[in-house]
Amino acid sequence: MGAVRKYWDPEGTTYGLPTWPWKWAPSHLRTRDQLVAMGLRPHQPIAAQVMWDSKRGVRRAYLYDVALAGPPKRRSxxxxxxxxxxxxxxxxxxxxxxxxxxxxxxxxxxxxxxxxxxxxxx
Incomplete structure (x- = not known):
């Protein structure tokens, strides 16, 4: 439960962005890879992040709002x-x-x- 308490910052006062522990983020927020798997792209600034401890130190993944994501831009x-x-x-x-x-x-x-x-x- 220590990691949950450590990275629980939905207001963004500690880390500058709303922050949740691994697998605790709200369902309307997704990583870039998750959006790409859905056929979408993040056409917006970073909305939040998840953070977790690993052997390589503190890791983070940025999250984007699914409602603001859109299809990929067409290539010329x-x-x-x-x-x-x-x-x-x-x-x-x-x-x-x-x-x-x-x-x-x-x-x-x-x-x-x-x-x-x-x-x-x-």
Missing amino acids: AGQVASLEAARRKRRTCPTCGREREYYLSTALKECTTCADGLAAAA
Whole structure:
């Protein structure tokens, strides 16, 4: 019960934002990831936060009001083209120059065929 008392600050006097312990926030407040899972985006300032203790210290997650969230903003044609070019680059092997159907490993930095040495043997 100590953590509940420690992070119980619905008025925001101690932490600057309304604060609740882990899993104690009101149901109309959600994290950004929860809003994204619902197909929404937080088009508003942070409404509150949850805080909890972990091995890495005090952790926090910011909360947004679901009623003020909206659909994601539409991307422009230039943004869509830029994202597709970036994805294509991540699939193109710098060794053989072929575009693969998968993203290249960041550890290998080339396609699996080139990394296995099969391209040189052929």
